[in-house]
Amino acid sequence: MRMEKMIRGVVASMALGAVLAGGGSEAGAATLYTGGVVFTLAEGEVAPAPVGHLLVSDEGLVLAAGPGAEPVAGTPGLDGAVRLNMAGKFILPGFVSGHSHLWQSAFRGIAADGELWPWLKALHFTYGGFFADGDFAAFTRHGAYDQLTHGVTTTFNHSHFLGRDFSRYTEQFTAELAVPQRFIFAWVHDSTADDATWEARFAPYLAQVGPAADKPLLGMALNAVGSSRAPGVLKREMEFAARHGLRVQMHYLEPFAEAAADRAKWPMLRDAGGAGANVSYAHFIHPDADILREAAAGGASMIWNPLSNGRLGSGLADIEGYLAAGLKVGMGEDGQASADISDPFENMRLGLYSLRMRRQNAKGLQPMDILRLHTLATARVLGVERYVGSLEPGKFADFLIVDPSRPGAGPVFDPAAHVLFAMSARNLHQVFIGGREVVRDGLVPGTDLVALENEVGERVAALRARAALAAAAPAPGH
Ligand SMILES: [Zn+2]
The missing domain is CATH 2.30.40.10 (Urease, subunit C, domain 1)
Incomplete structure (x- = not known):
C-alpha cells in the first residue's frame, strides 16, 4: 500500500x-x-x-x-x-495482457497433442535445466516484441524460476527494461530459500518501480507457487505480498483432468488469503459454486486466456456466469508456447465466439464488452487502471x-x-x-527484429542440443 x-x-x-x-x-x-x-x-x-x-x-x-x-x-x-x-x-x-510468460515465445508448436501436464513436461521439464546465460533475456525480448507488434502495450509477465539459477532468472526482468512495452513483473521466489534471502533478492527490483509515461516498468507483483510446494510456503508468500503491498497471481483450475484435485485445494487457498482483493487466478476454468461465490465475495479476480485454454484443451470458463456472480474478470494472452500467436484480436474473437457457441445464441457479451475486458478490466485486475487501460x-x-x-x-x-x-x-x-x-506496420523502428529472430533460433538449437546430450548420457553411478 x-x-x-x-x-x-x-x-x-x-x-x-x-x-x-x-x-x-x-x-x-x-x-x-x-x-x-x-x-x-x-x-x-x-x-x-x-x-x-x-x-x-x-x-x-x-x-x-x-x-x-x-x-x-x-x-x-x-x-x-x-x-x-x-x-x-x-x-x-493498447491491449493489456493480464497473464503472460514472455520467455515461452521461443517454444511454439511444442507438445501439440498435450494438455497442461504433458505440455509442461515437454517444455519446462525438458529444457528448464539447460538454459545458458542470455537465453532468458533473448526469449523474453522475443515475446515482448511479439506482443507489442500485435498491440499489447502492457503485459503481466508471470516469471518462472527454471534451472535454479538466480542471475539467469532475473534476465526475465532486465530484458524487458530494454523493450518499450510496459510490464508488471510477477516475481517468483525460490521456494527453498528463507525469508531473508527472499527480501534481499527482491529489494533492488522493487526499488526500480516508479511508473512514468516513458518507463516500461509499471509495477511488481508476486507469482505465488506455494500451493504446490512444501507446507508453509504459500503462507510465507502471502505474508511477503502483504508486507510489500503486492498483488498475487496463481495458476488455478486450469487442466480439466485435475479439476477435482484443484477444487480440493480451495479451503487451503482461501484460508491463506486466496479470496482477497489482491489475488487473481490465471485460468480459473473449473470452480464449483462455493469457490466462485467465495472468490467473488472476497474481491478476488480471474484472468481468461481463451487461446491457451483452447490450445491445451483446458476448457471454457463460464465468463458470463462469473460476471453475474460479481467476480472480476480480465483477459490474458498467456505464454506463446500455449497461445502460439500472441494476438489479442484472435484472443478476443475466439473467446467471444466460444461463449456464443456454448450459448447457441448471440446474446450475452458484445464486442464493446470484450474490448473493455482486454483493456480497462484487465488493468483493474492488475491494479494499474490509473495509468493504462483506457x-x-x-x-x-x-x-x-x-x-x-x-x-x-x-x-x-x-x-x-x-x-x-x-x-x-x-x-x-x-x-x-x-x-x-x-x-x-509490424516493424519496430530502430530495432532489428530479424537479428533477434536469428539469435533466438541459434539459442534454441544449442539448448536442444544440450538437453539431448544430457538425456543420452548414462545416469550417475553407471
Ligand atoms: Zn500461465
Whole structure:
C-alpha cells in the first residue's frame, strides 16, 4: 500500500506537470489526433465516437479524448497542438495482457497433442535445466516484441524460476527494461530459500518501480507457487505480498483432468488469503459454486486466456456466469508456447465466439464488452487502471491506430463489431506507448527484429542440443 501511495503521487505530479507545460515553450507541442473513430473504453462508453479526438501531451499523457473533432476550447495543450488527420482510422487504447510468460515465445508448436501436464513436461521439464546465460533475456525480448507488434502495450509477465539459477532468472526482468512495452513483473521466489534471502533478492527490483509515461516498468507483483510446494510456503508468500503491498497471481483450475484435485485445494487457498482483493487466478476454468461465490465475495479476480485454454484443451470458463456472480474478470494472452500467436484480436474473437457457441445464441457479451475486458478490466485486475487501460485524461497515452482499409475490410457499419469480427492484427497500423510511436506496420523502428529472430533460433538449437546430450548420457553411478 505504501508503494501504491508513492506511485499515485508520481503520476499526479506528472499529470500536473503536463498540464502546466501545455502552452509553455520548454516542452514541445501536444499532438491532436482528429477525425477518426475514437474508442476511449472508459467506463460507461457504450459505443465509440464516430468522429472523435485524442489530445496527447509532449510528455506522453492523454490530455483529452472523446467525441467531436476537437476537445472543448481552452483544454490545456490544445492551442498550438500539431494536428493529424485520422479520418477513416480507428484509435483504441493498447491491449493489456493480464497473464503472460514472455520467455515461452521461443517454444511454439511444442507438445501439440498435450494438455497442461504433458505440455509442461515437454517444455519446462525438458529444457528448464539447460538454459545458458542470455537465453532468458533473448526469449523474453522475443515475446515482448511479439506482443507489442500485435498491440499489447502492457503485459503481466508471470516469471518462472527454471534451472535454479538466480542471475539467469532475473534476465526475465532486465530484458524487458530494454523493450518499450510496459510490464508488471510477477516475481517468483525460490521456494527453498528463507525469508531473508527472499527480501534481499527482491529489494533492488522493487526499488526500480516508479511508473512514468516513458518507463516500461509499471509495477511488481508476486507469482505465488506455494500451493504446490512444501507446507508453509504459500503462507510465507502471502505474508511477503502483504508486507510489500503486492498483488498475487496463481495458476488455478486450469487442466480439466485435475479439476477435482484443484477444487480440493480451495479451503487451503482461501484460508491463506486466496479470496482477497489482491489475488487473481490465471485460468480459473473449473470452480464449483462455493469457490466462485467465495472468490467473488472476497474481491478476488480471474484472468481468461481463451487461446491457451483452447490450445491445451483446458476448457471454457463460464465468463458470463462469473460476471453475474460479481467476480472480476480480465483477459490474458498467456505464454506463446500455449497461445502460439500472441494476438489479442484472435484472443478476443475466439473467446467471444466460444461463449456464443456454448450459448447457441448471440446474446450475452458484445464486442464493446470484450474490448473493455482486454483493456480497462484487465488493468483493474492488475491494479494499474490509473495509468493504462483506457484513454482518459492523466493516463499514459498508450494507443493503437487501426486501419480498416489496409487490408480492406469493407465498409464499416458498427465500429466495435468491425474490430471484433472483421479485423485482425494485419489492420494494426501503429502502436504508441507514452505518446511515442513504437510499432509501424509490424516493424519496430530502430530495432532489428530479424537479428533477434536469428539469435533466438541459434539459442534454441544449442539448448536442444544440450538437453539431448544430457538425456543420452548414462545416469550417475553407471
Ligand atoms: Zn500461465
